[in-house]
Structures are given as C-alpha cells and as structure tokens.
Amino acid sequence: MARTVGFFTDTTLCIGCKACEVACKEWNQLPGHAPQFGDGYDNTSQLDEQNWRHVQFHERTTAKGGVAWNMMSDVCKHCALASCMEVCPTNAIIRTEFDTVYIQPSVCNGCRDCIAACPYHVIGFDEASGLARKCTFCYDRLQANLTPACAKACPTESIKFGDLDTMREVAGARLNQLRGQGMSEARLYGDKEYGGLHALFLLTDKPEIYGLPPTESAVLPSRNNVRGYLGTLVTAALGVAGAVFAFRERGGKE
Amino acid sequence: MVEHFVTPPQWEWYIVWYFFLGGIAGGVYALGAILRLLGDDRDAPVARLAFLLSLPVLAVCPILLTLDLGRPLRFWHMMIDSRTFGLNFKYWSPMSVGVWVLLIFSVFAFVSFLEALASLRGSRAPFLAGGLGRVFVIVGAVFGLFLAGYTGILLSVSNQPIWSDTWALGALFLASGLSVAAATLSLVTRLGRHEQSAEAKLTRADRYFTILELVLLVVFFLSLGAVGSRFLAPRWMALWVVVLIGTLVPLALHFSTERRVPAMFAAVLTLVGGLALRIVVVFGAQM
Ligand code: SF4
Numbered sequence: 001m002a003r004t005v006g007f008f009t010d011t012t013l014c015i016g017c018k019a020c021e022v023a024c025k026e027w028n029q030l031p032g033h034a035p036q037f038g039d040g041y042d043n044t045s046q047l048d049e050q051n052w053r054h055v056q057f058h059e060r061t062t063a064k065g066g067v068a069w070n071m072m073s074d075v076c077k078h079c080a081l082a083s084c085m086e087v088c089p090t091n092a093i094i095r096t097e098f099d100t101v102y103i104q105p106s107v108c109n110g111c112r113d114c115i116a117a118c119p120y121h122v123i124g125f126d127e128a129s130g131l132a133r134k135c136t137f138c139y140d141r142l143q144a145n146l147t148p149a150c151a152k153a154c155p156t157e158s159i160k161f162g163d164l165d166t167m168r169e170v171a172g173a174r175l176n177q178l179r180g181q182g183m184s185e186a187r188l189y190g191d192k193e194y195g196g197l198h199a200l201f202l203l204t205d206k207p208e209i210y211g212l213p214p215t216e217s218a219v220l221p222s223r224n225n226v227r228g229y230l231g232t233l234v235t236a237a238l239g240v241a242g243a244v245f246a247f248r249e250r251g252g253k254e
Numbered sequence: 255m256v257e258h259f260v261t262p263p264q265w266e267w268y269i270v271w272y273f274f275l276g277g278i279a280g281g282v283y284a285l286g287a288i289l290r291l292l293g294d295d296r297d298a299p300v301a302r303l304a305f306l307l308s309l310p311v312l313a314v315c316p317i318l319l320t321l322d323l324g325r326p327l328r329f330w331h332m333m334i335d336s337r338t339f340g341l342n343f344k345y346w347s348p349m350s351v352g353v354w355v356l357l358i359f360s361v362f363a364f365v366s367f368l369e370a371l372a373s374l375r376g377s378r379a380p381f382l383a384g385g386l387g388r389v390f391v392i393v394g395a396v397f398g399l400f401l402a403g404y405t406g407i408l409l410s411v412s413n414q415p416i417w418s419d420t421w422a423l424g425a426l427f428l429a430s431g432l433s434v435a436a437a438t439l440s441l442v443t444r445l446g447r448h449e450q451s452a453e454a455k456l457t458r459a460d461r462y463f464t465i466l467e468l469v470l471l472v473v474f475f476l477s478l479g480a481v482g483s484r485f486l487a488p489r490w491m492a493l494w495v496v497v498l499i500g501t502l503v504p505l506a507l508h509f510s511t512e513r514r515v516p517a518m519f520a521a522v523l524t525l526v527g528g529l530a531l532r533i534v535v536v537f538g539a540q541m
Contacts (some may be wrong), residue, residue: 047262083413089350090331091342110324112263113349116412119258129304130324157457211259219256221411222346228407232424235466236399239432242462243288247297247455 005142005198006164007075008171008193009152009211012178012186013111013158014071016041020053021073023153027138046148046229047074048124053150058209061160072201072210073159075150076101076135081194081219084114084123084134087208092132099164100137100198108132119213119222137198171200178202255481258413262540268322272315273405273532274434276356277427279312280401281435283363285459287395291388293452300443300452302370307442308398309367312360333357348408364396374445402435405430409535416484416539419427420477425534426470430528433463435506437504437524454512460524461508464501471497482489485538493523 003097021044035043058070078100085093085101090108093114103123110130115123123134130248138148139209146152150160160170171188178186178214185204190197192215207214286304289297308328320329328336332353335342344350406423417423440456484493504520504527511517 029485036291046261075500085350087347087411088345089347089353090328091337091344092331104337105329107328107336109323109328111322111332111349113264113347113412115261116263116265116409116414116417117260119260119413120472121259121261125264125322126444132324174408208257213256215260216258219413221413221418224410224412224421225346225348225407227421228410228424230347232403232407232428235428235470237424238401238466239399239429239463240284240288242466243285243432244292244460246291246459246462249290 003071003139004099004164006078006162006167006200007148007198008160008162008167008202009073010158010171010174010202011072011073011181013156014055014073015118015156015158016055016057016071017155018044018055019153019155020150020159021051021055021126021139022054023149024135025050027107027141027149028136047076047122049122049126049133052076052133056210058205060205060209068211070203070205072203073150073154073200074211075199076137077120077190077194078135078137078192078198079117080198081220082194083119085118087221088112088115096137096139096142098137098139100139100142102136102139103134105129105131105133119218121211130131163195169202171202172190174202186188194220195235208223255419255479256413258418260412260414263412265536265540266382268318269304270529270532270536272318272322273427274313274504274529275318275404276315277402277431278438279308279315280359280361280398280403280429280433281433281517282311282439283359283366283398284395284432285435285439285456286366287398289452289455290391293345297452297455300439302373302493303442303446304439305363305366306374307438309360309363312356312363313410315356318358321505346411348404348411349397352401352404352408353374355404357395359397359401362390362397366391366394377478381503392511399428400429406535409539412497416478416541417535418481419481420474422470422474422477426474427465427532429463429467429470430531433460433467433524434528436463437458437521437528441518441521441525444514454515455518457508457512457520460520461505464505464508464524468501468505469500485534487508490534490538493530493538496530497527497534499531500524 030050044051044054047054057074062068062146082101092104096102107112108131123132126133147161151159189207190200215220256436282304286301291302320326403424406427410415410423412418436459500523504524507516
C-alpha cells in the first residue's frame, strides 16, 4: 500500500529517555556499540550503523543563568532529494513505495560513497556485514501497516509518525502554538531542506546546534560536478599544451 | 561556506594508492600518446616504454578498489544492477563514471601494451599503424587523462568538508598525475639506456606540469578559504612540506641541470610529493 510517510520530532517534548533508541535496536536487531561516556548523559554519541536513532543532549545556559537541556531524537531524514542516493553507484539505495530512502542490503557492496555524501552524518559502515547501514524507517513494519518502532515507543509523543502531509500540518500547528505562548526561539526544520525532509523537527535553537546544516547549506553533492569537470578539462588542455610544447622543442638545452 | 555534518567514509590507503597509481597509469599513457604523435624516431622507445608501463600499473587499480569494498565479491554491482541485470551508469556520480572509465581505459592500455610488446620484438602491429592507430592512442589518452583527474572530482562530489568545498581537486590531481607520470617515465628511461633527447623532453614537460600543479595548489587553498585552516595542524603541515619539496626542488633541479643523477633524484622527489599530496587530501579531510 503506497503512501508518503513522515516523522515529526517535537524536541520540546523529548525527555531524553532513549526509549526510541532501545525500541529501534530491539526491532532491527542492532547490538549497538559499547557505551561511550563523555561529560554528559549521552552515551551513544552519534548516528551510525548501529544507532539509527540517537538522542542528543545539549546543555545550554538560559536567560536566567540556569542550565537547560535541549534534547532531540535524531534519525535519517529520508530526504526527498537524498545526497546518499544521488551518489550511490550500485543503485543499492532506493526510494520505497512509502517515499522513504532504503539501502538494499542485498545490493550494497560497501563502497561508502553514501557516507561521504550524507550531510546529516546518518550512515555508518558495518564492519561485520561489510555494508553501509542506516534507519530503514522500519520498512518491514510499514509493509505490515505498523508504526515504526521508535514512534511506537516514544512515551511523550515527541516522535510522531503519519502521512507526511499530516505531519506538516501537525508541525505547523505546534509551531504556532509555541510561538503564541511566547516561545520565539521555536522553529521548524525540514520543510525546505533537500526538497523537503521526511523527518521534520521542531527546534528551539539554531539547526547547527543539533548537527543539522542550516537551510542555505542544504545542497547536494552533484553541485560540484560541472565546476569540477570544467576545472579538470582546462587543466587537461593546459597539460597537453605543455607536453606538446615540450616535446616539440629540439632536444638538448637551447 | 557550506556547513555539513558528515561521517568520514573511511577511504584510506587502498584509495590513496589507487589515486596515485591511477594518475601514473593514465598520465603515462597520455604522455606516450603525445610522444608517439609528435616525437621523432629517437622518441619511439620512450613512447613504447610508456605503453609498456601503463598497463601493469593500471592492473593494480581494480584490485585496490575491490579490496577496499566492504563486500569485494560484489564489485560487479558497480557496473550491473544486481536486481535487474541492466547496466548501472550514473553520469552525475563520479564513482559510477570512474568505474566505466577504468574499464574502457583498460582496453586501450591493454591493446597499446600488446602493440608495444610486438614492436619490441621488431614487428609493428598492423592494427595500430597509420591514421587509425593515431586516433586509437588519442582516444586512449583522453580516457587516461580522465582517469588521472576524476579522482579529485570523486572526492568533491560529496558533502565532506574540504573535499566538497573546492572545485580544484580534480584539476590538482590531474596536474600532479601528469607530473608524477613524467617523473616515472624519466626515471625508468634513465635507468635504461635511452635517447638523451627524449629525456630532456620529459624533463621540460615535467617543468610545465609542476608549475601547473603549484598554481593549482594555490587555487586549491584559495578556493577552500577558511576551511583550509584544518590542514594547518602540525601533522598535515609536515605532509604539505613534503608536497612542496616534491614540487619546488625538482623544479629547481630541472632548471639548473640536465645531468642524470640530479634528474633521477628530482623524479623520485616528484613521486614522493605526489603520494604525499594524495595522503594529505584523503586523510586530512577525514580526521
Ligand atoms: S539523511 Fe542522509 S542517509 Fe538519510 S536520506 Fe538524507 S542523505 Fe540519505
């Protein structure tokens, strides 16, 4: 049953319980890495081949001098214009009937071009299987008409799941509500970037704080093709001209 | 400047060596082609040597690339869609383009190698004589030049900081590839007993390539702007010094003497510098 799905992650509701991370690992049979302890409460540190959801903890000083946490459950954005899919040479990365971005494990050969392409540091290389891996949007659950594990487990409904259009409406309404309550720093991320993300976020700070490129930086790898080839072509012409010139001169020092 | 948050793809030594050897194989072929088309009889042995060198160096490349894959046995997925068994070709993905160029160039390198072998034994293979032969090596040289340069574009067509912040990497790798190729040829030529005039020609060509490379190094850093400061950490600085030694010293030697030993020394320095350039560009952006 084809449909266009989306996540809406409302960071103002996230309590940092990591139920999404656990549910994701349970369902997708991801053993995870050994915990890494830094100076915060984050022991997963990043999205990668084992962490398809990652709850970020950002401490910030409030206007009154107290400490507040900005927490956000990060995930693959299933970009409408996906950088990973753009460069993938094997066509292992496909768009599914749910309009999500999926790496076919039977096709991927582990070249890792997608890893260098994803601007959201989502994909990781799995040494054990030799494959690039990331969130599948619970492709198997979608096919069975089930809610993705993370959204199902989230106790505060910080992670919402539904049709993308509905998610956009919900996100817009929530933004208006928060703005109406005087939360001027609230903003939406994901409706403009990369043709529209399939994971929308309501943030209370600049996107960069959460490891999200600002809107004007949401550009695709292919932007560098034409100028890259042009520069190389000019160099080739100069190089050949140099060689022709050098080889034509009479032998020995003039 | 674009701001992205990218996981490094862990492209390491296999890739560095592929970039280096691909530059030599493609560059050497192109130089051989130009020598054959424009040189005189005394250059013929060096042109032949170029074709004899290109194929064995090239042959290492697909091995390195395959070993670098997480699933080496699926290397053919690069060319054939394992689902539909149709051909995979994405002109906007340099990795996809590069695979085909590597394959097509191999055919040219292989045929030219056979022909060079045959001519070594005194017979000039009929299929490469005359106009058709000239067209053949010209087309082969175009693919060779592509191979030497596209690797930089491959890095740039990503969202990896540094790589994707410049348009000059393909150009820089090509100039360096030509220089390294000329150095390889002149080194091997001088190891054997070849015509001095051809050696002098290679040295002169390498001067131009090195100057081109130096200009492009400046362009590269200018195009990076503030991002380039990441390269200024001590461990990368050391490699940049090697890159500079591998360009400036050979250049100075090329201009001052045509004697055999300094020329060979210059060639070795050029090779080391070319390798250092690829090491610092590949690793420097990922750490
Ligand atoms: S967030 Fe990254 S991995 Fe997910 S679809 Fe976009 S580019 Fe691909």
